[in-house]
Amino acid sequence: MTVTGERAAPAAPEARPTSVPNRTGIEVGPKRRLRESTLDEKFNVLGALVAGPTVTTLLFGWFTPLTGPIGWVVVSFVLFIAFYSLLVSLRSDREEVKDRITTVLLISAGVVLFGALVFVVIYTVGRGTIALPHLNFFTQTMQFAGPLDGLDVGGIAHAIVGTLIQISIALAITIPLGITTAVFLNEVGGRFARFVRTISDAMTALPSIVAGLFVYAAIIQLITHQRSGFAAALAIAVMMLPIIIRASDVVLRLVPGNLREASYALGSTRWRTVWGVVLPTARSGLVTAVILGTARGIGETSPVLLTSGITAVMNLNPFSGPMISLPLQVFDFVKSPEPNIIARGFGTAAVLILLVLLLFVVARLIGGKGPGQLSDRQRRRVAGQSADDARRMNRTPAASPAAPLAAQPTGTPAPANPEETSQ
Known part of the structure; x- marks a missing residue:
């Protein structure tokens, strides 16, 4: 029984779960994140x-x-x-x-x-870690180190230098050839392009020992008649080339087509569009492709085993005499039954693994963004350039000789010529 004149307290609103209305205004249920687990x-x-x-x-x-x-x-x-x-x-x-x-x-x-x-x-x-703490491991060669010597004598400096020389020659061959082939596959096309793409895809699965045998038969047996760092670089280039072509091909496909159309609409030629629009847009992806190919080439052992030769001294001439690399040095070390030589082999393998991992990290950092996506630093630089352009365009123009005429009253006609003014 209620008392006259007193109003009943309003009932508390019923708690309802959070819901998301769709475009028609009908509630479709509570919102939940896709990555959230129930x-x-x-x-x-x-x-x-x-x-x-x-x-x-x-x-x-x-x-x-x-x-x-x-x-x-x-x-x-x-x-x-x-x-x-x-x-x-x-x-x-x-x-x-x-x-x-x-x-x-x-x-x-x-x-x-x-x-x-x-x-x-x-x-x-x-x-x-048994061999890595010794500084001589990175600064000396195995020229004066025997199998029974301790880890304080000898090192892999000649293998590190040989690897850098061979991979540099291979990059000088594969970078222009691989990127040019990828541009041809995407920008020109045609029947021959389909044939080239098929060959490059087949070369991706080519066994490395076959590449070594090809260079050994075509270069060493017919031309140089000796194992050398240049022959090893050619074998490494054969293994790197399909990786760079395939990765660059995928990156160039991601470049938006409207950028090419805009360049053609402005009167640009095909190769001017490729050089000024396509390649700058895919620059980070192309760098990633090159780094991935480099990581593949550094770790190759079979082709280098047949083409470079094994030596314990420093050789800076890739066209004369054997030149050893890090993978081949590991293979040569682990064959020995001596514990110190085996420790050097694992130390060399650790250097090689860390070098390859470093290249993959660099590739991830450079190629983490797709074509056209800017980093924070690039975005700030573009914003600064836009602000400078806005200030330059909004700047007040200098006073011109016609300015006093504009300041005259509306009712006063301007003189037709100087002679009427003098009269």
């Missing part, structure tokens, strides 16, 4: 992660005579997939179960590949 998804993953290793431990320790860490990991992963699919199927349909299992398999494959890379790097660098 509580059910987290429970499914954590439950499968706990159940899989637990059941595997019971199988290996109690119910079956299974042993071994590798078998334990394999069985744990299989049971994890089984429990995860079971938990997901409780509240999802068949298609969603397939999607979740595929996602887990892809993530697991990425983890395995990354783990293998980390293991190789850590193991090689760990074994190479």
Whole structure:
């Protein structure tokens, strides 16, 4: 029973979940981020992660005579997939179960590949730390070092210099040839372009030993009659060229077509458009292609083994005498049964791995942005140039001789000529 004259307190509004209206004004449900996991998804993953290793431990320790860490990991992963699919199927349909299992398999494959890379790097660098702390390892050669000498004698300076000389010659050959071929494939086209693209794709899968045999038969046996750094550089160039062509081809395809059309509309020729529009737009991607090809060439061993020769002294002339490189030096070191020589081999391999990883990091930093995307520094520079142009265009023009005439009253006619003014 209510008292007369008193109003009932208004009821509190009912709490409603946050919803997102679509264009027609109909609410379509709460907003959720695509990368955000729900509580059910987290429970499914954590439950499968706990159940899989637990059941595997019971199988290996109690119910079956299974042993071994590798078998334990394999069985744990299989049971994890089984429990995860079971938990997901409780509240999802068949298609969603397939999607979740595929996602887990892809993530697991990425983890395995990354783990293998980390293991190789850590193991090689760990074994190479015996030789890496010695300064002479980077400044001396193996000319006066014997197999029984300690790590304080000898080094890989000749291999480092040989690698730099060979890769420089290979870059001088592959950069203009590879980028020009990629430009031809994208800007000219035609039947011959399809043939060239097919050949370059086939050369990507060419075994490195075949490239070494080709250079050995065509250059060493017929022309130079001796192994040299130049022959090794040619073999490395054969391996680098398809990588640079393929990567540059993909990058040039990403250049927007309207940029070419705008250049043609302004009256520019095809090659002027390529030189002034296409190549500057894809500059970062082309640099990435060159660095990836360089990383491939630095690590080649089979073609260098047949073409460069093995030496323990410094050779700065790539056209005369054998010239060893880092991969070939590793191969030569690890053949020895002496622990110190093997330690030098792992140290050389560690230097090679760190050099290749450095090149890939540089490629990632340079090629992290697509064509036309500017970095923060470039964006600030463009903004500064735009501000300077705006200030220059808004600047007040200087007073001209016709300015006093404009200041006269409207009703006063301007004199026709100076003679009427004098009269």
